[in-house]
Amino acid sequence: MESLNPVSLQRSDIEKIAHLARLAIAEEDIPRYARELSNILQMVEQMNGVDTRTVVPMAHPMEAGQRLRSDQVTETDQREQFQAIAPQVEAGLYLVPKVIE
Amino acid sequence: MHNRTLAELARALRNKECSSVELTRHFLGRIGQLDGRLNSFITVCEEQALAAAAAADQRLQQGEAGALTGIPFAHKDIFCTQGIKTSCGSKMLDSFIAPYDATVVSRLKTAGAVMLGKTNMDEFAMGSSNETSFYGAVNNPWDTAAVPGGSSGGSAAAVAARLTPGASGTDTGGSIRQPAALCGVTGIKPTYGRVSRYGMIAFASSLDQGGPMARTAEDCALLLGAMAGFDPRDSTSVEQAVPDYSADLNNNIAGLKIGLPKEYFGEGLDPMVTSVIETAIDEFKKQGAEVVEVSLPNTALAVPTYYVVAPAEASSNLARYDGVRFGHRCDEPRDLMDMYKRSRGEGFGAEVKRRIMIGTYVLSAGYYDAYYLKAQQLRQLISQDFKEAFNTVDVIMGPATPTTAFNLGEKVDDPVTMYLSDIYTIAVNLAGLPGMSVPAGFVGKRPVGLQLIGNYFDEARLLNVAHRYQQATDWHARCPEGFE
Numbered sequence: 213m214e215s216l217n218p219v220s221l222q223r224s225d226i227e228k229i230a231h232l233a234r235l236a237i238a239e240e241d242i243p244r245y246a247r248e249l250s251n252i253l254q255m256v257e258q259m260n261g262v263d264t265r266t267v268v269p270m271a272h273p274m275e276a277g278q279r280l281r282s283d284q285v286t287e288t289d290q291r292e293q294f295q296a297i298a299p300q301v302e303a304g305l306y307l308v309p310k311v312i313e
Numbered sequence: 314m315h316n317r318t319l320a321e322l323a324r325a326l327r328n329k330e331c332s333s334v335e336l337t338r339h340f341l342g343r344i345g346q347l348d349g350r351l352n353s354f355i356t357v358c359e360e361q362a363l364a365a366a367a368a369a370d371q372r373l374q375q376g377e378a379g380a381l382t383g384i385p386f387a388h389k390d391i392f393c394t395q396g397i398k399t400s401c402g403s404k405m406l407d408s409f410i411a412p413y414d415a416t417v418v419s420r421l422k423t424a425g426a427v428m429l430g431k432t433n434m435d436e437f438a439m440g441s442s443n444e445t446s447f448y449g450a451v452n453n454p455w456d457t458a459a460v461p462g463g464s465s466g467g468s469a470a471a472v473a474a475r476l477t478p479g480a481s482g483t484d485t486g487g488s489i490r491q492p493a494a495l496c497g498v499t500g501i502k503p504t505y506g507r508v509s510r511y512g513m514i515a516f517a518s519s520l521d522q523g524g525p526m527a528r529t530a531e532d533c534a535l536l537l538g539a540m541a542g543f544d545p546r547d548s549t550s551v552e553q554a555v556p557d558y559s560a561d562l563n564n565n566i567a568g569l570k571i572g573l574p575k576e577y578f579g580e581g582l583d584p585m586v587t588s589v590i591e592t593a594i595d596e597f598k599k600q601g602a603e604v605v606e607v608s609l610p611n612t613a614l615a616v617p618t619y620y621v622v623a624p625a626e627a628s629s630n631l632a633r634y635d636g637v638r639f640g641h642r643c644d645e646p647r648d649l650m651d652m653y654k655r656s657r658g659e660g661f662g663a664e665v666k667r668r669i670m671i672g673t674y675v676l677s678a679g680y681y682d683a684y685y686l687k688a689q690q691l692r693q694l695i696s697q698d699f700k701e702a703f704n705t706v707d708v709i710m711g712p713a714t715p716t717t718a719f720n721l722g723e724k725v726d727d728p729v730t731m732y733l734s735d736i737y738t739i740a741v742n743l744a745g746l747p748g749m750s751v752p753a754g755f756v757g758k759r760p761v762g763l764q765l766i767g768n769y770f771d772e773a774r775l776l777n778v779a780h781r782y783q784q785a786t787d788w789h790a791r792c793p794e795g796f797e
Contacts, residue, residue, distance in 0.1 A: 233657075233673040234635075
């Protein structure tokens with residue numbers, strides 16, 4: 213897809229995006245989000261004024277690749293410390309609502 | 314004591330003119346007395362600070378002091394601090410006690426700095442006014458009707474009001490330089506990869522970079538020297554030796570070639586700011602620098618490009634806040650999906666939600682090429698503009714912001730207008746270059762920041778150039794009324 217039509221997001225678009233983003237948003241806020249996100253995306257459309265077909269996308273400012281480390285255990289077990297800040301744990305496990313009926 | 318710079322305080326400590334405990338008590342006292350007007354701190358760690366100060370005094374007594382031993386300091390609340398609340402300005406992390414220290418925090422601890430507390434900020438560093446913080450807006454000490462800028466608004470306000478000699482900040486699109494400019498303090502965003510991002514809560518990982526904020530370039534040189542360096546725990550950390558940033562501060566700048574990008578002096582720039590910047594440039598000419606015009610033709614594309622790259626990366630980074638392992642969880646979730654949605658819906662504020670949704674949209678199936686890939690191509694062009702400019706000049710200068718601080722509430726309902734206040738800072742992050750803001754004067758009561766942009770890893774030169782300017786001017790030494 214090389215160019216986009218002017219974006220004007222509808223209520224259904226906002227509901228879909230919010231679902232994909234796993235965000236509960238209040239019903240009455242949907243028109244405001246539709247307006248604000250459309251404005252942002254319209255501003256972003258200025259990007260289409262430039263032909264970039266021959267431009268290599270920039271992955272890193274200094275063209276550095278991903279540094280790798282040797283496959284060795286470097287972290288010690290800190291489960292208790294990490295679980296101390298969890299919303300709900302039991303017997304060393306994180307508790308969430310039932311996922312399998 | 315608070316009127317001395319960080320470097321002066323470091324000398325006073327080594328000469329035993331005062332102790333770290335005295336200094337720490339003094340700044341804690343100022344925070345207690347004056348921060349009610351500013352709201353620049355989210356957390357004050359009195360007990361830990363006094364304990365660290367006592368330990369520092371012992372090292373000072375034993376002659377084992379480093380450059381920062383005993384110096385009070387504040388961290389932006391985006392840096393994880395073991396055993397101390399790390400909120401990132403968000404309800405999502407209101408109860409989050411970090412289980413480990415960020416590398417920046419541990420490096421400053423090792424250097425002997427004493428943490429006074431954690432400073433206020435825009436929620437998850439998303440904002441240019443500090444108004445998106447869950448803990449309330451911060452007032453600009455120069456004019457309490459004005460914003461301090463953001464996202465490192467608490468750090469900038471606290472340094473300007475002399476509640477701390479220095480503070481850490483982070484800069485994803487201008488979040489060190491813009492608040493430094495609006496609060497009349499000195500701040501440097503280093504080259505991408507210079508300072509470790511480990512334990513610095515992620516916003517947009519290809520842009521985020523931590524750095525110091527203080528009153529002077531000399532102070533920033535000391536702080537950056539302690540913060541910078543290779544960290545195997547950050548895969549984007551650069552394996553390159555850290556120069557002694559203080560060593561070259563006094564170098565002569567005669568013959569320095571300064572480029573002024575014509576795009577930074579065009580439409581949208583407040584003429585009063587232009588005149589302050591021109592006066593500042595004249596000072597460099599007086600010191601023998603040569604000033605030429607350069608062009609960064611893709612400047613206008615920086616904001617649109619940023620508002621694809623940053624939200625896209627944010628939507629991915631913030632996916633970790635799911636209410637399972639840490640952070641806010643909603644009451645009585647019906648099922649897992651309900652828990653995710655309500656925990657996130659309740660935990661994030663409006664600006665964070667906007668950016669997550671923009672990011673989710675531009676990364677959704679079928680849109681990748683049109684948005685993220687396109688933005689990464691434009692990023693290449695923006696970066697090329699700087700490369701070409703640096704073929705002919707040593708440093709680029711211009712305004713840090715198009716206007717002085719705007720009023721609280723003025724732009725909060727208009728995200729796009731708010732985004733445009735970062736028009737001169739954003740391109741630097743997209744290119745990964747180092748940039749600085751230095752106090753250069755005032756329009757009325759409100760400060761103006763001069764931006765210095767350097768080539769990759771040229772922080773020492775930026776600090777040198779800024780220091781020479783501060784030797785000849787006293788804008789950085791001015792103190793807001795009521796905070797003397």
